[in-house]
Every structure is written in C-alpha cells, then in structure tokens.
Amino acid sequence: MSAVEDFLAYLAVERQMSPHTLDAYRRDLTAVAAWAADKGHGDIATLHTEQLRGFAADEHRRQQSPKSIQRRLSACRSFYTWLLKHGRIAANPAASIRAPKAPRKLPQVLDPDEAKALVEVPTDAPLGLRDRALLELFYSSGLRLSELCALRWHDLDLEDALVTVIGKGRKQRSVPLGSHARNALHEWRAFTGATNDSHVFPGRNGAITPRAIQLRVRQLAQQQGLFKRVHPHLLRHSFASHILESSGDLRGVQELLGHADIATTQIYTHLDYQHLAKVYDAAHPRAKRKK
Known part of the structure; x- marks a missing residue:
C-alpha cells in the first residue's frame, strides 16, 4: 500500500472523516503525485520544498484558482505532517509554502x-x-x-x-x-x-x-x-x-x-x-x- 493510501486509511478510520472529505484529499494528493511523476521527481512522499514550490508555480501558470492551490497545499501539509509523525520523513517540505492569496468572497445572508x-x-x-x-x-x-x-x-x-x-x-x-x-x-x-x-x-x-x-x-x-x-x-x-x-x-x-x-x-x-x-x-x- 502506498503512503497516500496509508494516510487516507488513517483519515477514514482514526479521524473518521466523511467520504466527501476523503475524496477531496484523494483528488488533491493524486494531482500532486501525477505532477511529480510527470516531472520525473519520483514518489510524492519524497518531494522536497523547492519541488513543491514548483508545483504551486505550475498550478498558478495553468490558471488554477488560488483557492484550489491553497487546498492542494493544505492536503500536502496534512500528508507530510502524518509522514513526519510516523518517522517516514525528517521534515515537512510543505510547511513553509504559501499559495497565492485568494480574494475573500463574503457569504450572502438573509436579512x-x-x-x-x-x-x-x-x-x-x-x-x-x-x-x-x-x-x-x-x-x-x-x-x-x-x-x-x-x-x-x-x-x-x-x-x-x-x-x-x-x-x-x-x-x-x-x-x-x-x-x-x-x-x-x-x-x-x-x-x-x-x-x-x-x-x-x-x-x-x-x-x-x-x-x-x-x-x-x-x-x-x-x-x-x-x-x-x-x-x-x-x-x-x-x-x-x-x-x-x-x-x-x-x-x-x-x-x-x-x-x-x-x-x-x-x-x-x-x-x-x-x-x-x-x-x-x-x-x-x-x-x-x-x-
């Protein structure tokens, strides 16, 4: 089982996250893993900070919304935090990476x-x-x-x-x-x-x-x-x-x-x-x- 599948199993069993939330994590981490494979960077679990910055920059060039980039980086931070906790990596490579700021959309309300x-x-x-x-x-x-x-x-x-x-x-x-x-x-x-x-x-x-x-x-x-x-x-x-x-x-x-x-x-x-x-x-x- 891959590190991503191990992480998703942890979210499902120990964190008891909803199927909808699990699907979102799976989509975002799969997108990062596909980018890493396409760039020849190997497994997502071995990426370092500069490579992840490259991912965020590529997403921005592809005109992905800041909110989407933020969400994918957030999924990465959670994934690497879990790897770090279990001794699979020495540091969290996503900890210092920030996505472009998204304009904050105010929710509509009824008076x-x-x-x-x-x-x-x-x-x-x-x-x-x-x-x-x-x-x-x-x-x-x-x-x-x-x-x-x-x-x-x-x-x-x-x-x-x-x-x-x-x-x-x-x-x-x-x-x-x-x-x-x-x-x-x-x-x-x-x-x-x-x-x-x-x-x-x-x-x-x-x-x-x-x-x-x-x-x-x-x-x-x-x-x-x-x-x-x-x-x-x-x-x-x-x-x-x-x-x-x-x-x-x-x-x-x-x-x-x-x-x-x-x-x-x-x-x-x-x-x-x-x-x-x-x-x-x-x-x-x-x-x-x-x-």
Missing part, C-alpha cells in the same frame, strides 16, 4: 425580515409541520446540513432547549434552541409519535438526504416570496451574522458554529461592517460617495 418570512411556512400544508421544524431549527441553531440530517430525537433536549451534534472532526457541541424552534419541534414530534432513536427528519431509507433538504428549502423560499438563491447554508450564514450583529461576541459565535479556527468566523465581522457602512452612507449627510 431578519427575509429569515422570518422563510421560516414561517404554513403548517397546514402537507408536511408543513416538518418544514416549519426544519427551517426553524436551521435558523435557530446554525447547524450544518450534515448535522441536521444525522439528528435523532435523543440529540434534542426540548425541556432545556438544547441540541447536541457531532460536527467536523467528530467534535461534539451543544447549541441553544430558540423558543420558536422548540415549539415547532414539539408539534412535529407529537404528529409523528417518533421514538428517541428515530431520526428527527426521516427519509425513505433512514435519515432525510442533504439533496432532499436542499431542494425543499429552495422550493419553500419561492413559495414564501424569496426570489434569491436560498440554500441550507444560507440559513447558517444568516444565523451567524444576526447573532454577531446583535452581540458583537465573535468567540461566542465561533463556539456556536463549531469552527476550529476563529479566522473562519471572522468573515462575519466583514459582513457586519458592510451593514454598518451601508447605514452610515445612507444616514450621514457628508457620507455620500460619488459613483
């Missing part, structure tokens, strides 16, 4: 009125109770799509208004439930008569699929008169932005979202600044900018 219009779907429609509970939970607790799909009733404490999920890296976190989400979940459970081990949102073969939720959220947004691109992660972005805008507590938002690195959460400070800048431009008599 509070749009979020309210979306989650307040009619409960008298077929599956209306389920849709209301699903949307309220997304917006109330900022869950990832995968976390919501995997949720079972024993993960919810409706009495103390908490939901406990297993996030990225198998890290557990508990997030508060808003009163509207708790009430919607109470009604949905009473309707289904589900047991503690049942999935909160069941599908045909166990849990509801991410694709089914994506399609349903898009459909419900159109029904509620929101004609922008609405998807489950937009509700997570909106949750984070609205909490930060009201509280100013970046660390708290980091904990609620389950981000390992606060730099990931800091993007929402830019969103908050954009909002303040718009308010300033609209309100201050000497803030009007010439177009």
Whole structure:
C-alpha cells in the first residue's frame, strides 16, 4: 500500500472523516503525485520544498484558482505532517509554502425580515409541520446540513432547549434552541409519535438526504416570496451574522458554529461592517460617495 493510501486509511478510520472529505484529499494528493511523476521527481512522499514550490508555480501558470492551490497545499501539509509523525520523513517540505492569496468572497445572508418570512411556512400544508421544524431549527441553531440530517430525537433536549451534534472532526457541541424552534419541534414530534432513536427528519431509507433538504428549502423560499438563491447554508450564514450583529461576541459565535479556527468566523465581522457602512452612507449627510 502506498503512503497516500496509508494516510487516507488513517483519515477514514482514526479521524473518521466523511467520504466527501476523503475524496477531496484523494483528488488533491493524486494531482500532486501525477505532477511529480510527470516531472520525473519520483514518489510524492519524497518531494522536497523547492519541488513543491514548483508545483504551486505550475498550478498558478495553468490558471488554477488560488483557492484550489491553497487546498492542494493544505492536503500536502496534512500528508507530510502524518509522514513526519510516523518517522517516514525528517521534515515537512510543505510547511513553509504559501499559495497565492485568494480574494475573500463574503457569504450572502438573509436579512431578519427575509429569515422570518422563510421560516414561517404554513403548517397546514402537507408536511408543513416538518418544514416549519426544519427551517426553524436551521435558523435557530446554525447547524450544518450534515448535522441536521444525522439528528435523532435523543440529540434534542426540548425541556432545556438544547441540541447536541457531532460536527467536523467528530467534535461534539451543544447549541441553544430558540423558543420558536422548540415549539415547532414539539408539534412535529407529537404528529409523528417518533421514538428517541428515530431520526428527527426521516427519509425513505433512514435519515432525510442533504439533496432532499436542499431542494425543499429552495422550493419553500419561492413559495414564501424569496426570489434569491436560498440554500441550507444560507440559513447558517444568516444565523451567524444576526447573532454577531446583535452581540458583537465573535468567540461566542465561533463556539456556536463549531469552527476550529476563529479566522473562519471572522468573515462575519466583514459582513457586519458592510451593514454598518451601508447605514452610515445612507444616514450621514457628508457620507455620500460619488459613483
């Protein structure tokens, strides 16, 4: 078995990474290995720093996006860190290599009125109770799509208004439930008569699929008169932005979202600044900018 296959097996078994994440690591490391073979550099495990810099430069010349180059170098850093830990190499050749900076794209968010219009779907429609509970939970607790799909009733404490999920890296976190989400979940459970081990949102073969939720959220947004691109992660972005805008507590938002690195959460400070800048431009008599 090659070093790359050993590493992927480690990620699958010991780190318990998702198939999607494993596929991404495999694609990126395979691309580097193919480049090394094409250049006559031998096995990916024996590359040194200057060769990896050459790889990044070649990717840039091929007009690969900075984000793609960053991702591939990140996969290399993790791979070589694992090799170093197991005594297969003497130093991490990717440790000091930096990819071109990618322009930071700010996520779109719903404003509070749009979020309210979306989650307040009619409960008298077929599956209306389920849709209301699903949307309220997304917006109330900022869950990832995968976390919501995997949720079972024993993960919810409706009495103390908490939901406990297993996030990225198998890290557990508990997030508060808003009163509207708790009430919607109470009604949905009473309707289904589900047991503690049942999935909160069941599908045909166990849990509801991410694709089914994506399609349903898009459909419900159109029904509620929101004609922008609405998807489950937009509700997570909106949750984070609205909490930060009201509280100013970046660390708290980091904990609620389950981000390992606060730099990931800091993007929402830019969103908050954009909002303040718009308010300033609209309100201050000497803030009007010439177009």
